[in-house]
Amino acid sequence: MTAVERTLKTRFGFEKFRSRQQEDVVRAVIKGERDVFVCMPTGAGKSLCYQLPAVLATGITLVISPLIALIQDQVEHLKTLNILASSINSKLPLEERRQILADLESESPRLKLLYITPEMVASPSFQPCLNSICSRGLLALLAVDEAHCVSQWGHDFRPDYLKLGELRSRLPGVPCVALTATAPKRVQEDIAHALRLKSPLTFVLPVFRKNLKYDVIFRDLLPDPYIHLHAFAKEALGGSTAEKGCGIVYCRTRESCEDVAHRLTKLGIMAKPYHAGLKAGDRTTSQADWMEGRVAVIVATISFGMGVDKADVRFVAHWNLAKSLASYYQESGRAGRDGLPSFCRMYYSPKDRDQLNFLIRKEVARKQEKRGSQKELDKAPILDFEAMVAFCEKEGCRHATISQFFGDQKPNCDGACDFCHNPKVVRAQLERASALSTRTEPARRSEPRGPFGFDPELYAGGRKGYGFERYDEEWESHAEDDSERRKKEFGDMFRKQMSLRKVSVAVHNADCQLKEACSQRIPRLSIVLAHLLVFLFSTDTLSQAVEIEHEVFRACKNATLYRAAVLKKVSDLKKGSGHAEAPPVDEDGNACSSCVNGGESKIAQEEAATSSSSCIPEEQQGFTPASQVYSLKRKRVGAGFRGSSNPFQTAAELLKTSQHEVLSAGLTPQGPARKEEEQEEKPEAKRTSLSVSSGSKDHTSLDSSSKSWGKPLSKKEQKRANAAKDSYCISRYFEKKKMESTQRESNTVPEPEEGGPTLVTAPEWKGSTIASPTDMKAKNTGCSKDVESRSQNPRLVVNPPVDVTMYQAVKETARIEEAMRESESATLLELQSFFVSQPSGRTAFPCVSRPPSNCKRRVTFDPVVHESKVDTENRYTKQLLPEAVTLKEAANIVVRVLDPFYKKGKFATKDLFKSFARFLSHLLVEGKAKDQAKVKTEAKCLIKSFFSSVQRCESEADWEGLRGRDQ
Numbered sequence: 001m002t003a004v005e006r007t008l009k010t011r012f013g014f015e016k017f018r019s020r021q022q023e024d025v026v027r028a029v030i031k032g033e034r035d036v037f038v039c040m041p042t043g044a045g046k047s048l049c050y051q052l053p054a055v056l057a058t059g060i061t062l063v064i065s066p067l068i069a070l071i072q073d074q075v076e077h078l079k080t081l082n083i084l085a086s087s088i089n090s091k092l093p094l095e096e097r098r099q100i101l102a103d104l105e106s107e108s109p110r111l112k113l114l115y116i117t118p119e120m121v122a123s124p125s126f127q128p129c130l131n132s133i134c135s136r137g138l139l140a141l142l143a144v145d146e147a148h149c150v151s152q153w154g155h156d157f158r159p160d161y162l163k164l165g166e167l168r169s170r171l172p173g174v175p176c177v178a179l180t181a182t183a184p185k186r187v188q189e190d191i192a193h194a195l196r197l198k199s200p201l202t203f204v205l206p207v208f209r210k211n212l213k214y215d216v217i218f219r220d221l222l223p224d225p226y227i228h229l230h231a232f233a234k235e236a237l238g239g240s241t242a243e244k245g246c247g248i249v250y251c252r253t254r255e256s257c258e259d260v261a262h263r264l265t266k267l268g269i270m271a272k273p274y275h276a277g278l279k280a281g282d283r284t285t286s287q288a289d290w291m292e293g294r295v296a297v298i299v300a301t302i303s304f305g306m307g308v309d310k311a312d313v314r315f316v317a318h319w320n321l322a323k324s325l326a327s328y329y330q331e332s333g334r335a336g337r338d339g340l341p342s343f344c345r346m347y348y349s350p351k352d353r354d355q356l357n358f359l360i361r362k363e364v365a366r367k368q369e370k371r372g373s374q375k376e377l378d379k380a381p382i383l384d385f386e387a388m389v390a391f392c393e394k395e396g397c398r399h400a401t402i403s404q405f406f407g408d409q410k411p412n413c414d415g416a417c418d419f420c421h422n423p424k425v426v427r428a429q430l431e432r433a434s435a436l437s438t439r440t441e442p443a444r445r446s447e448p449r450g451p452f453g454f455d456p457e458l459y460a461g462g463r464k465g466y467g468f469e470r471y472d473e474e475w476e477s478h479a480e481d482d483s484e485r486r487k488k489e490f491g492d493m494f495r496k497q498m499s500l501r502k503v504s505v506a507v508h509n510a511d512c513q514l515k516e517a518c519s520q521r522i523p524r525l526s527i528v529l530a531h532l533l534v535f536l537f538s539t540d541t542l543s544q545a546v547e548i549e550h551e552v553f554r555a556c557k558n559a560t561l562y563r564a565a566v567l568k569k570v571s572d573l574k575k576g577s578g579h580a581e582a583p584p585v586d587e588d589g590n591a592c593s594s595c596v597n598g599g600e601s602k603i604a605q606e607e608a609a610t611s612s613s614s615c616i617p618e619e620q621q622g623f624t625p626a627s628q629v630y631s632l633k634r635k636r637v638g639a640g641f642r643g644s645s646n647p648f649q650t651a652a653e654l655l656k657t658s659q660h661e662v663l664s665a666g667l668t669p670q671g672p673a674r675k676e677e678e679q680e681e682k683p684e685a686k687r688t689s690l691s692v693s694s695g696s697k698d699h700t701s702l703d704s705s706s707k708s709w710g711k712p713l714s715k716k717e718q719k720r721a722n723a724a725k726d727s728y729c730i731s732r733y734f735e736k737k738k739m740e741s742t743q744r745e746s747n748t749v750p751e752p753e754e755g756g757p758t759l760v761t762a763p764e765w766k767g768s769t770i771a772s773p774t775d776m777k778a779k780n781t782g783c784s785k786d787v788e789s790r791s792q793n794p795r796l797v798v799n800p801p802v803d804v805t806m807y808q809a810v811k812e813t814a815r816i817e818e819a820m821r822e823s824e825s826a827t828l829l830e831l832q833s834f835f836v837s838q839p840s841g842r843t844a845f846p847c848v849s850r851p852p853s854n855c856k857r858r859v860t861f862d863p864v865v866h867e868s869k870v871d872t873e874n875r876y877t878k879q880l881l882p883e884a885v886t887l888k889e890a891a892n893i894v895v896r897v898l899d900p901f902y903k904k905g906k907f908a909t910k911d912l913f914k915s916f917a918r919f920l921s922h923l924l925v926e927g928k929a930k931d932q933a934k935v936k937t938e939a940k941c942l943i944k945s946f947f948s949s950v951q952r953c954e955s956e957a958d959w960e961g962l963r964g965r966d967q
Ligand SMILES: Nc1ncnc2c1ncn2[C@@H]1O[C@H](COP(=O)(O)OP(=O)(O)OP(=O)(O)O)[C@@H](O)[C@H]1O
Pocket: 014, 015, 016, 017, 018, 019, 022, 040, 041, 042, 043, 044, 045, 046, 047, 048, 180, 181, 309, 310, 311, 333, 337
């Protein structure tokens, strides 16, 4: 018995080599005369090809592997075999790291295999260790696992793999073995080139695995897909009587993992979910239960399976489409590693296809943007995905499709796929699916050839490309945590935009009559309400109005309270007097500048944000108006974008939608002409309009009109409509007050004719709501005179009666404030778009409506309002007072925010993580009382800034710098 055979048996426990090729590779590597390239199918036993030589070699074998999870599994496995293997990675506890480095520094290290990621190889911290090993001639072999990651044509391209070329040039005498399961010619060439393999010995085995039975089921054709899956799993596992082996179901999202696992269990097959959203403990339990046979089926995202080496996986079902054929080959290849018959099923749905198609193209575009537009577009992921689609939608042998994709000869399937088993069944299914897609997607019919839009021409070049990262945790995070990234992007962008809009003293207009107009204590947006308040008073009482406003301003600590108090103030005025006053308007119906002027400086800040007002300091120009800011809220792919490739909606577009909804209710922004048009076009709209003018409630009319357009609104649309409606209602509340006052004061006001044509004032959505500072100034003089003259000539503008209570208005304010606190929520932008900007990008607050230019009003002042006191203790503000967080609550928040960092290995030990969390919690509750939202924001901010300077937290000293920080 040779040393190789002995080692195979005694150290690895195998009686013989799995195949002739495996033995050949092992011997070639041991010889070490030439570099070796290995391309063998999944489960062929590639690991042994470098592990066995490593055990026999004098010195250390450095193994490059793409993922820490994969490395950990390998190291664990080798440890159980009593083979000294370790890894240096960011997740390694500090003590263990020290021990490994000490061993490597010793004269004759005991370590046989050292696993590292390509990133670690290139990291400066690893260089001294690497240099030390190399200079002492201790490096026996370099093994590059998953070598296709080096190729841009590989489906798992990892740029850091390219750094291995440089590593190789530093190791001239050290042989290299590169291994992969998926490398057609082009990828093979890339590997040889990038890893500087010198005339390597090449071992390439066909990808065909005859024990795997492939089939594709169109999910949408099934009456109950879960029952179908259950029946499949049951059969694959050997039926109810003799259950054997286990299975994997791959899903694309965490939710579907949970859902499918639950359904299967309910139907009688124990199944557990496994995904990144589970607590580490739950995930480990799921995996252990499955590995040890306590649970038959694991329902997982693609992160599961890396390094999972279970021989008796009897089936792998894909509940959702894989992102590439190469990925699919590898994922499905986890079945039947023991060589026994096993099943690989794809539950295909064109919906999945469209979603994935969208995501992949977005990802390609993102990467392309990073790389620079001059570089050739990386089509590989798209082509690889299209190959996956072709696999599902094309008639033909599934094994042949896979083999051809990898550049192999057509294999002898011999009935190991649904098509070869019974082509008629496959054809019939395609026809039914085609008919279904024709019925449900008429818009698609014209473009695609073949069923479901599959164009066979597209896949001619499919063999070149491989798509996306298979193992990459990044992919997992793209697929599952994309929303997180988007949230972050949105948060950054939002903060940037908001800070650009912050007003410096330079913006302050000397004409502003509001006291402390430049104060930043209450965010700029709130000032709109001050404007409203002032707006309600006539010029005669401006000074009192300013006083009242200032009192409110001083009494309120934050925007929420301020808004509520202002609204309450108006409410009190209403109660006290029964009337509020309409603002004076000039000849053109513009609000009198004297009145508006009170808010001018603060309002100018609004203007600065949304118009090219001359008083905007240069450094404040160049921000994006909210109307043009893209809503980064992730849209449901394919939903609402028919015929449009742009997945984003600007706030302006968003507003347009809402506007449309308002329009659909007959509340025409453009006034009567437009309204009549609408009425002619839509009888329903006419009804609605009449009902509005005859006094029906706004809510009802809006809702009913939405429905009357035939298409029921989606939840989201409904939400937007409500937001628009609410804003609109507040506006109309004030309009109503003004009108009532006008009616009361002047008996010349005619009643609107019942059911007859009614002149309706509606918020001016597109026009300027607030005059530019220059305009205002120009109109400032002679305002009272205008008022006087207008009162002689009151041309009535009738507002439809509105039933909106102040309480609703305050509630709405609170709701908006709540949304604002959740600044990461994209909903905020939508709300923001209502409150900051209009489609035209002009300053606006939809509540502040301005009558059309042809209207004139009589303005009066009710003295009762003087007697109203500012009541900061009112019931609304009381309700809105934030409660200070307790230490325990703060700790909960901190742990939630910090946990992802811990999971990413940003703490050397769990204890460090805990004490940092403790430290932060104390820090955050110190000083003045804060509510939960504030604590969360501060926690995020602190943690972010901490990790921007600390790569990995190694000791308590790392956060010493945070101690004196002012919170
Ligand atoms: N000579 C052998 N005899 C029996 N079993 C073997 C032999 N060599 C390897 N195996 C087993 O085959 C299984 C697959 O091996 P390995 O994980 O190395 O496959 P692989 O080719 O790396 O697959 P993948 O590409 O999917 O990672 C393992 O369970 C391993 O223990």
